[in-house]
Amino acid sequence: xxxxxxxTNQDINSLSFEEAYxxxxxxxxxxxxxxxxxxxxxxxxxxxxxLANHATKLLQxxxxxxxxxxxxxxxxxxxxxxx
Numbered sequence: 679x680x681x682x683x684x685x686t687n688q689d690i691n692s693l694s695f696e697e698a699y700x701x702x703x704x705x706x707x708x709x710x711x712x713x714x715x716x717x718x719x720x721x722x723x724x725x726x727x728x729l730a731n732h733a734t735k736l737l738q739x740x741x742x743x744x745x746x747x748x749x750x751x752x753x754x755x756x757x758x759x760x761x
Contacts, residue, residue, distance in 0.1 A: 690728045695736040702729040 690698065705726040709719060 686725060687728055690725070690732050693729075693732065695733055695740075698729045698733040698736070702726055702733065705729065 693701070705722050708714065709722055709726075714722065
């Protein structure tokens with residue numbers, strides 16, 4: 679049982695932001711529609727938590743990359759004015 683969770687987490691970690699977001703939306707849709715067993719709902723909810731966490735990490739990484747680029751550009755433009 680733990681192996682399934684580990685495999686699911688590894689699968690989620692290999693997803694792009696767009697893929698994780700699409701799967702998260704699908705999970706929400708299934709949960710909203712109902713008709714699932716308690717176990718199915720719980721597993722879907724837990725997978726959704728992992729998907730949301732993964733998507734958040736990817737967004738934070740992208741934001742850091744953008745901030746680094748902006749900072750680098752601002753430092754470069756500052757060097758030009760000194761010359």
